[in-house]
Amino acid sequence: MPDDTTILSLPLILPAQAQKHVTHNEALVALDLIVQLAVIDRTLTVPPPLPSIGDRHIVAAGAAGPWVGQAGRIALFTEAGWQFTAALPGWQAYVMAESQMALYNGLTWIALSDGPFTVGRLGVSATADATNRLTVSSPATLLNHAGSGHQLKLNKAVTGDTASLLFQTGFSGRAEM
Template identity: 30%
Template sequence: MPATPRFSLPLLAMAQAQKEVTHNEALTLLDALVHAVIEAGPQADPPATPVEGCCWLVGPDATAAWAGKEDAVAIWTSGGWRFVLPRAAMRVSRLADGASLRFDGESWIEPPSIAGAAGGSTIDSEARSVLAALILLLEAHGLLISG
């Protein structure tokens, strides 16, 4: 079946019967991938009671229905699991903590953890408040997780 080059979305073929099946499959994948949000992950085990339309990142040593699908975005649909292999620079947001994860071509990278300003012999309260505000803004955008 012909597919798009980036995410292997199914394409309609000339004189294809039941075009709605192919079209609906592509819409299901697009619904999950545009502004992708994951429930959790990377994790090895599929959730016990997934909700239709929700996504997870498949981690190393995946089990059960996820076996052999490491690093994929797992999407639960009315027809079961759908898997999309990530491309380099793909990003997803994790609902659990708001982190913005990025696929570097080999694995999913979580944002670095940054602690607040501390220490030093000269204490500059204005500089520390600016740093704290900057860290809060970066956390709000999902670019950092404070430690």
């Protein structure tokens, strides 16, 4: 039997182990660090001057001092000092200083607003399919300008293809422009 769990490397209580409470407490501290992960920021390269117990940060690239070699890791301030945990791909953290979520892609933390994120299909109150990859079921759809106007562009791959605006009733075509 391994000493740690496979994914989070939490310590396991072993048969005939003395002081089982120590192992159990280590696992609880590790979970406390990563569950419902919210960090203060992700821009510091050195610890803040007066951290509070429980403060969490994502260590920025170029870390120095007590954080040297910990870039990209989650830093937790405990009674014993700084504890570091490496994130796994797919982990998410709410970054309080930015009021947004960040996603760890295996190499770096990316703010969800920074992208580049794409989806193959998107349904808003509807189910998208292979043909209608963007599907919206709504009493109205607003495409608003972000400046002086707004253009809706329908691009054809080649001259013989069709680019049209189709008006339907009950999913049956009534008019096409």
